[in-house]
Amino acid sequence: MSLFTTQIVNSLVLGGVYALLSISLTFLYSVSGVLQLAQADVMVVGAYCGYLTTLLVPNLVVGVLVGTLVTGLLGLAIYEGIFRWMRNSGHLILVAGLALSSLIEESLKVIFLSGHPVAYGQRVVGNGSSLGFQLLLLGLAVAIGAAFQIFLMRSRWGRALRATADDHETARLLGIPVNLMVRLSFVISSALAGGAGVLLAVIFQYITPFIGGQIEFTAVAVILFGGLGSIPGAIIGSFILATSQVFATTYLSSSYQDAITFGLIVLILVFRPKGLFSVSREVRA
Amino acid sequence: MNIDFNSALIITGIDVLMAISIYLPMSTGVLFLLPIGTMATSAYTFAYLTIHGTPTVVAALAGILLAGLVALFGGALTAKLRGLVIAIASLGMAEIIQVFVQNFAPLGATQGLIGVPLVTTIPVTLAITVAVIALVVLVEFSPLGERIRAVEQDELAAGCVGVNVPRLTLTLQVTSGLISGLAGVLSAGYLTYVGPTEFGIQQMNQFLMAAVLGGSTTTAGSVVGGVLTGFVPQLVQFLATYQLLVYSALVIVIVLVRRQGLVTTVRLRRAITRRTWARKGKGVQIQQGLALEIKGIRKRYGGIHVLNNVTLSAHAQEVLAIIGANGAGKTTLLNVISGVIRPDSGEVRLGDDAITGLASHQIVKKGVVRTFQNLRLFGGMTVHENVAVVDAELGDSLLEMLRLREVADRDAKSLPYGYQRRLEIARALAAKPKVLLLDEPTSGMTHGEAGEVAALIKDLRAQGLTIVLIDHNLRFVMQVADRVVVLDRGAVIAEGDPYSVQQDPAVMDAYLIHTPKRTAVSET
Known part of the structure; x- marks a missing residue:
């Protein structure tokens, strides 16, 4: 396989994981109005759960399932403990997210050996860089994303969630239990992030409590590119960013890789503040 | 328990400065996260220069100045952005600065720079911090502070009562750059070292927490944070x-217990400003009205001509009503006149001055002031403050004139609808208009309230003001207007005195036939 093809596959896999995280963020935002800045740390919790599970049962799918389940419950706890009490709190919601992020990181650090990398065992992962394995990961990411999309578009609950995202008041008038939907959005989005976390740990071949912080910023930038609240936008944004990161590392000086990512983010936001695919609207004063 | 009070004091000073540098842009509602980058800029400049033998003071000034320049550049680049987009874009810029210092060999790359002279002592830190706090508090309690809060409440409305919003936000961003520059110098001079890990997202999060946790509406909040x-x-x-x-x-607990942040100084501030400003007590002078001419204005959105070659004029000191069905282009025309949107072509003239394409605040300075159909008051500010944004020295006579005096200290958003409408007119009058534009002044009002507005308009006209108004309420229009212009689908179809316009067959056709009953027209 040529270097170029390998990079394409790498970009797709990384993009798939970014897409899961940013879908989870943008979905949560559109239903609940909360930009949950600790979502990437929920993802890391998922990664650890997957890791611990595969120590007992050497099967990646079981790992993903357990990771999803645990983070779904964590999402419920986060909603009941914090964000339920913070409607319309403006910037303070961001601060709560940051503090939660640091709380999760520090807890993981205390539990798992002060932040030493934890490698996935060979027996689970096999040869992590083989094409077949990469495609398996991509397939898993696509499967999770597709399951979510089908749930949203086809099921009764999915319709109710989309109605809630559209307008809380109207949804309430139509008899949709809005508070339940918001709670549900926390559970589902956290589970989605958790699933992505298991895959991410496999791709990176290590986990530390701190990988969340590095990815969080990227994920938020990605959902802004795509237009806040837009799932297709989040997916396309993820692949653009992942591709640029993978290719920048390969073909340009890797030490300045991050500068390229950030530069791209700043440029896109400055020139397309409403997202890459927005159309200009009339000003209503 | 062994606490190092000396270092805690210095760290506190630096944290307070950084919290203030985030608070300043945030007080206009802009979450600008570049300060961590400008702090790095100044710390590195200071470190590099002092290590290479530049005198401390010169190096410090150079660092702070460079931080200000970076903030100026960053602020200008992101001027059009708001909300989360500007937060992430500005944080991205800060990250670029961090990646740069992390890789640039002359600045020590990942090693950083060591051997910075130890210049940050407790007296120095305290003196600088106290001076900065004093300066920022002074602004908070001044009329400028009122304008800053107005921008936070409603940027568009602030522009339309004469606040130069772009200049104000950029000034605050540059000031924030300079203050974070100070913090950078203090930090480098305290640690005698600079390294890239001091200036990452983690640190930014700490400073942001400090600014918001303490209370993001006041300087005191940044200090507490x-x-x-x-x-x-x-x-x-x-x-x-x-x-x-x-x-x-602990932070999460505080956030949950005090959702508005730990401290607010709203009551104290209002008590002080209300007393000192009311003492000046200037009366409001109604200006002599000028003519407003509109020539060949065109505006399209997509393929639709919302305004198609509109030409009309209001003579000096008359009341001109512009009527038309929904979608006729009335509000768009008002937006063009008041500088909220730019026309594709055409000209607006006030007296002998062309005012086409000027920014809203410039048009206010020229003498054209508007109100809004769907009320854009500064809702979280009092009635008195809403007017003080425009002119802090105005006394209560203006409020008296609009029968708002007894509610002067209530929050604008808590007022009944009719009061809010009157407050919008009061706020516009405070800007001393020569032409007053009223966008549906009776929308949502009862018959009686509309009658009061009609009386007020007649009174203002009698004092010499030119008034251009849009309304759906035909009875009201017939009552107050000297002349009426009818818009239909972006073009003028009739013009004349109220009676003859009402009888015009073209108007009947375009305006009235569209709605089944005449009474339906008076609704919004």
């Missing part, structure tokens, strides 16, 4: 490994 982030980690140091864990849990 800075003390919290500076001292509390020191206090819980005995927890060793669990230090950050306990600290972040």
Whole structure:
């Protein structure tokens, strides 16, 4: 396989994981109005759960399932403990997210050996860089994303969630239990992030409590590119960013890789503040 | 318990400065996260220059100045952005600065620079911090502070009562750059070292927490927040490994218990400003009205001509009503006149001055002031403050004139609808218009309230003001207008005195036939 093809596959896999995280963020935002800045740390919790599970049962799918389940419950706890009490709190919601992020990181650090990398065992992962394995990961990411999309578009609950995202008041008038939907959005989005976390740990071949912080910023930038609240936008944004990161590392000086990512983010936001695919609207004063 | 008070004090000073540098742009509602980058800029400049033999003061000034320049550049680049987009874009810029210093060999790359002279002592830190706090508090309690809060409440409305919003936000961003520059110098001069890890997203998060946790509506909040982030980690140091864990849990608890932040100074500030400003007590002078001419205005959105070659004029000191069905282009025309949107072509003239394409605040300065159909008051500010944004020295006579005096100290958003409408007119009058534009002044009002507005308009006209108004309420229009212009689908179809326009067959056709009953027209 040529270097170029390998990079394409790498970009797709990384993009798939970014897409899961940013879908989870943008979905949560559109239903609940909360930009949950600790979502990437929920993802890391998922990664650890997957890791611990595969120590007992050497099967990646079981790992993903357990990771999803645990983070779904964590999402419920986060909603009941914090964000339920913070409607319309403006910037303070961001601060709560940051503090939660640091709380999760520090807890993981205390539990798992002060932040030493934890490698996935060979027996689970096999040869992590083989094409077949990469495609398996991509397939898993696509499967999770597709399951979510089908749930949203086809099921009764999915319709109710989309109605809630559209307008809380109207949804309430139509008899949709809005508070339940918001709670549900926390559970589902956290589970989605958790699933992505298991895959991410496999791709990176290590986990530390701190990988969340590095990815969080990227994920938020990605959902802004795509237009806040837009799932297709989040997916396309993820692949653009992942591709640029993978290719920048390969073909340009890797030490300045991050500068390229950030530069791209700043440029896109400055020139397309409403997202890459927005159309200009009339000003209503 | 062994607490290093000296270092806690200095760290607190730096945290307070950084919290203030985030608070300043945030007070206009802009979450601008570049300060961590400007702090790095100045710290590195200071370190590099002092290590290479430049005198401390010169190096410090150079660092702070460069930080200000970076903030100027960053602010200008992101001027059009708001909300989360500007937060992430500005944080991205800060990250670029961090990646640069991390890789640039002359600045020590990942090693950083060591050997910076130890210049940050407790007296120096205290003096600088106190001076900056004093300056910012002074602004908060001044008329400028009122304008800053107005921008936070409603940017568009602030522009339409004469606040130069772009200049104000950029000034605050540059000031924030300079203050974070000061913090950078203090930090480098305290640690005698600069390294890239001091200036990452983690640190930015700490400073943001400090600014918001204390209370993001006042300088005092930044001070309290800075003390919290500076001292509390020191206090819980005995927890060793669990230090950050306990600290972040504490932050969450505080956020949940005090959802508005720890401190507000609203009452104190209002008590002081109300007393000092009311003492000046200038009366409002109604200006002599000028003519307003509109020539060949065109505006299209997509393929639709919302305004198609509109030409009309209001003579000096008359009341001109512009009527038309929904979608006729009335509000778009008002937006063009008041500078909220730019026309594709055409000209607007006030007296002998062309005012086409000027920004809203410039048009206000020229003498054209508007109100809004769907009320854009500064809702979280009092009635008095809404007017003080425009002119702090105006006394209560204006409020008296609009029968708002007894509610002067209530929040605008808590007022009944009719009062809010009158407050919008009061706020516009405070800007001393020569032409007053009223966008559906009776929308949502009862018949009686509309009658009061009609009386007010007649009174203002009698005092010499030119008034251009849009309304759906035909009875009201017939009552107050000297002349009426009818718009239909972006073009003028009739013009004349109220009676003859009402009888015009073209108007009947375009305007009235569209709605089944005449009474339906008076609704919004």
